[in-house]
Amino acid sequence: MNPLDPKEFRRQGHMIIDFLADYYQNIGNYPVLSQVEPGYLRNLMPEFAPLSPEPIETILQDLQQHIVPGITHWQSPNYFAYFPSSGSTAGFAGEMLSTGFNLVGFNWVSSPAATELESVVMDWLGQLLNLPKAFLFSGSGGGVLLGTTCEAILVTLVAARDKMLSQIGRENICDLVVYVSDQTHCAVQKAAHIIGIHPKNLRVIKTTKSSSFTLLPESLSSAIQTDVQNGLVPCYLCVTVGTTSTTAIDPLGPLCMVAKKYGMWVHVDAAYAGSVCICPEFRHLIDGVEDANSFSLNAHKWFLTNLDCCCLWVKDPASVIKSLSTHSVYLENSASDSKLVVDYKDWQITLSRRFRALKLWLVLKSYGVVNLRNFLRSHVEMAKTFEGLVKRDERFEIFVPRNLAMVCFRLLPSAVAKISNGSSKTEDVANEINRRLLDSINGSGTVYMTHAIVGGVFVIRCAIGATLTHTTHVIMAWKTVQEHADAILNY
Amino acid sequence: MNPLDPKEFRRQGHMIIDFLADYYQNIGNYPVLSQVEPGYLRNLMPEFAPLSPEPIETILQDLQQHIVPGITHWQSPNYFAYFPSSGSTAGFAGEMLSTGFNLVGFNWVSSPAATELESVVMDWLGQLLNLPKAFLFSGSGGGVLLGTTCEAILVTLVAARDKMLSQIGRENICDLVVYVSDQTHCAVQKAAHIIGIHPKNLRVIKTTKSSSFTLLPESLSSAIQTDVQNGLVPCYLCVTVGTTSTTAIDPLGPLCMVAKKYGMWVHVDAAYAGSVCICPEFRHLIDGVEDANSFSLNAHKWFLTNLDCCCLWVKDPASVIKSLSTHSVYLENSASDSKLVVDYKDWQITLSRRFRALKLWLVLKSYGVVNLRNFLRSHVEMAKTFEGLVKRDERFEIFVPRNLAMVCFRLLPSAVAKISNGSSKTEDVANEINRRLLDSINGSGTVYMTHAIVGGVFVIRCAIGATLTHTTHVIMAWKTVQEHADAILNY
Known part of the structure; x- marks a missing residue:
């Protein structure tokens, strides 16, 4: 058994490409939303893993016969649900190359190209979005590729929490308040819970139809004032550019002005709408970003990179690194010691990371x-x-x-x-x-x-x-x- | 521009397959550890993203000329660093299919096959490891595929924290103690920090050469007793089966006995060594797992699934779901309401998730x-x-x-x-x-x-x-x- 035999890899690889090309060719024929019933697959699958190998031909038949009917076809031209998962040949090719190299770019030395290409493409995309230099490596900030917005929010929330706790003392964690609107993605609530924000201190501010379900600066201001009067400490605000329910655009500039007074961290969640801001006529949607601390978008939602690819830029990488860096003797190396390189493990929740930059590079x-x-x-x-x-x-x-x-x-x-x-x-x-x-x-x-x-x-x-x-x-x-x-x- | 034109997808897909097959064929000729200097790539790359498209042929040349020299070749036969990132044709094929379908299986309805296949293969692998039924869907537990062990630890740690805080009150978060050895992966320290465990309450227990750098039950017991005497609350123990530095095997059974007395959550981190426990002669390494609360291994380390694929089994999924579930109106659906299905979004940190089960299924x-x-x-x-x-x-x-x-x-x-x-x-x-x-x-x-x-x-x-x-x-x-x-x- 040689599981990476180049000849067999080539043969099977070509088969999968043809399988997928045929799939795209016929995708319009499938019901978009899978029509199976709960439990359909368990009854079709054997109870135990196979002891003996099966040829790829059989496996692909099994896939077509049993798995495909249970798939909801996110790549169908008739898919209009949630937000799209934006796929392309270039995004696919990038993911294939990443999976083929199968390297683990936790720090620079573990694969320099993975880190450096990521820094380059994040600056490229940041420039296209006309983000202030303060968010770019060519300025004083920088960008990182994560899996999803949930991670971007968790990363920035931990940094914001620790920044505030370093001023007020770690024992006061139960006093920190996180601000969202009732239209903000549930990712913020989840992340706040994970990092130990007291459930009573997730401040969910009501929006209304009359203001198109956007978060109003005056509502934010009044919520903060009440909290401060009650001895609580405003910590983090999530502003959404393109909410999930209705693509509402929170007024970023004015909200930042309010938050600034209290020294809060402002994160801009542009998961969906961020990509389109590379068009000059839509750039105004993120006017005011210069006063935020961090900004993220999902390239897998509307930038053709296939799942998963969340782009996060931060103004002050040091604050993120301070919260998320770890030291392991077995990862020590002279490049990291030199401080000349980025070690992305300290910009994210996990240690291991895929070479996601390839797909963004290929798409661009x-x-x-x-x-x-x-x-x-x-x-x-x-x-x-x-x-x-x-x-x-x-x-x-x-x-x-x-x-x-x-x-x-x-x-x-x-x-x-x-x-x-x-x-x-x-x-x-x-x-x-x-x-x-x-x-x-x-x-x-x-x-x-x-x-x-x-x-x-x-x-x-x-x-x-x-x-x-x-x-x-x-x-x-x-x-x-x-x-x-x-x-x-x-x- | 049609970024998913089946004809062009087929053409480029075949090119990438040939590129990678050639790469594997010649991989022994590359220096395993990349020999580039910090900053090498930024100087080679243009300052701005290209305005006009480039043909795939040019991009692949660029890749070969500029990116490949900066890659550390984790798939090289001469790679003996860290732990391997275990790649295979089947793992690659699974990832291709997942990327090609490009679906987002956050809940059952968003793609039933993604959820159901995951439950099936997690039971298959759990059976191969001879995990007690209590960890399987066919029993009262269940398994989930995450990206990395860091996520498995974060997920279980949050569940453990909330379980304990529901007994002692949320305001006592600063009293919780997490136990590791000085050989435990830094992921636990990082996760503990993220969820708000006070830094002084990460109890790092010393190991010595005389006991092969394993965590001794008597050392754990004595550390816990001191903490309890000081009014602290033991919350979580991470037992490692195969440490990163030396593949030390902590004595799982006896450690569980100690932890049990204090009602702590025991997580078994078998990131590296877990896979080999499908061989009967190595299964004894995880004897005692029946008394743990959760168990994880990285199939991308030694089970051929390519990055990333962490398998986590928990005995009490309800405790994880209680901590990590979210409710969003726009995700409501009758299948979820019926309680007949698994919604994996509530078993993990993020909402979006790739169809990782395919690669584990293909490998098996x-x-x-x-x-x-x-x-x-x-x-x-x-x-x-x-x-x-x-x-x-x-x-x-x-x-x-x-x-x-x-x-x-x-x-x-x-x-x-x-x-x-x-x-x-x-x-x-x-x-x-x-x-x-x-x-x-x-x-x-x-x-x-x-x-x-x-x-x-x-x-x-x-x-x-x-x-x-x-x-x-x-x-x-x-x-x-x-x-x-x-x-x-x-x-």
Whole structure:
């Protein structure tokens, strides 16, 4: 047995490439949302691992027959759920190379190219975003590639906590307060819990429809003042540029102004919307970032790098390193001692790390900045098209103004009135009917969308950005929505 | 621009496969440890990201010319550093498929197959390790695939912390104590810091050479008693099966007996040695696991899955879920509500997750259990060979008894005496000469080994387990060591 025999590697590698190329070719034929029932696979799989080897041909048949039906096809052109997981040939190629080299770049010496390429591409992307020099290695900051935004938030939250505790004393950890809005990603709540923030000190500030579910500086300010009066210590604010439910854009500049007064750490979570800020016309969304401490986006959401690839920039890497560095004798080396190199293990939660920079490098080189900008713009244009279609059907409403490539819409209470049996709780009925509409759409397998509930209202989210999606798919998606609405409303 | 055009995907995919197959074919020709200087790449790379696309052919040339020289070749047959990153065609194929499907399996509904296959393979592997049913889904526990051991430790530590704080009150977080030995991986210290354990409450228990650097139950017991007398609360013990420095095997059973008295959470970190426990003759290394709360191993270290793939089993998933679950309206779905499914987002730090189960499934099916056992055994045999060679050269000693496939050795103080200029600090001189020997070996590029310092003694670690390594490479590695020793001692 030679598990890395180059000849066999080549043979099987080519087979997998063909399997996947065929998959992409036929992806439109699969139901987008898998229609299997809980437990379907356990019944199909043997109880024990096989004692003897199976040929790759058999394994791929097994995959096609048993696994693929249980897959929800995130790369389908008819995928409009959550946010996309943005895949591409370049992203795939980068991940293949990373997996093939299979190196572990925890520090510089363990593979210098892994560290250095990461620093280079993070500066490249930071420049494209027009981030202040203070966030770049070419300035006084720097960037790191993590798996997900959850990690970016955990990393910055620990740094913020320790910075504050070094001033007020470690025993006062229960006094620290973390600020979010009711639209902030649950990652912040989870990270705050993990690092020992007292549950009563996660301050969730209410947003409303009238301000498009953005966090208002005056609401933040008033929450902070109350906390300070109660002897608590403001520690960390997460500002979201493109919330998950409705892509709301928190007003970054004014929020930073409030936070600055209290010496809090401000993190900008631009997981979804960050990528599009490489287009000059969208850059204003992150105006004010110069006053934040850290900024992150998920390149796997809208920058073609395949899962997983979160880009985090920090102004003060030393504060992160102070919190997350470890010393192990067996990792000592003269390059680290020289302080001339970056050791990324001290910028993240884990020690081991994959060579993620390759895929970002390949995406930037394979497509080039001009094409990338136009590609992102094309998703926004498709969303405009979808928005226009919704607006033309008076049974529906666009629930919040569309910001980027996601449209939040619903059947209006007035449209569902005739099947509400004169119920006075029209909004409740509308929620129920919209939920039924969404289930009906997704049950068809034709498209996949998901929902949000904001301000008590159930809305359907159509998130455009799957790489294979074209305008034709968007138009078809709307037709599907209408057909299912017809069926439900005529029931 | 169509970044997922199946035709172009196929063309480029085949090119990358050939690139990597060629790489494996020629890997023995590269210096194992990259010989570049800090900053080498920044000078070679343009200052800005390219505006226009570059063809894949140019990018691969760039990769070969600029990136590959900065890579430390972890897949080289002459790689004996740290622990291996265990790659294989099956592991690679699994990662390709995962990257190709590019789905995000945070909960069951987001891709049922991803969740269900993971549960199945974790039960398969758990059975192979003869883990008690209490750790398996077919019993009352369950397993999850994470990135690294650092995550496994963070996950279990948070669960342990919250379990204890629910009894003693959240405000007493500063009283919790975490127990490790001075050989425990620094991941525990880092995780303890992250979750808010007071730095003075990380109890690092000394080990000695006389007990092969294992954690002694009586030392643990005495440390705990002192803490309890001081009003502190024992919370978590990490037992290591195969330490990083010397592959020491902590006595799991007796340590659990001590911990049990205090209601502590016991985690077994078998990152390296866990995989080999699928061989019946090594299973005794984890005897006593039935009394632990959680158990983890890194399949990317010695189970051919490529980076990253940490397998974590827990006896009481509910305690982990209680600490790590989040609720987001936009993730609500009827499958989750039914409680019939696993939502792995609540078993880990992050929300998004890759479809890692595919590679473990492919490894198990492609090679079969019998071959896998023999493959692991072959590494242990090669280590025996290396050990035998060291023993035959009386200038050297095996510093601690070899347990598995790693040999800790050094030039003896007596051998370096003649160049110590009659210094009375023979041990210091020996350390210095062994360090110089290691630098000399690694500077040659012929092999790559790393060091540890245990009990004040600098030792060279020869960790065997890179997939392409054969006995001939091990013999050549020893010859390299001898040649460099000759040169240094005759200086």
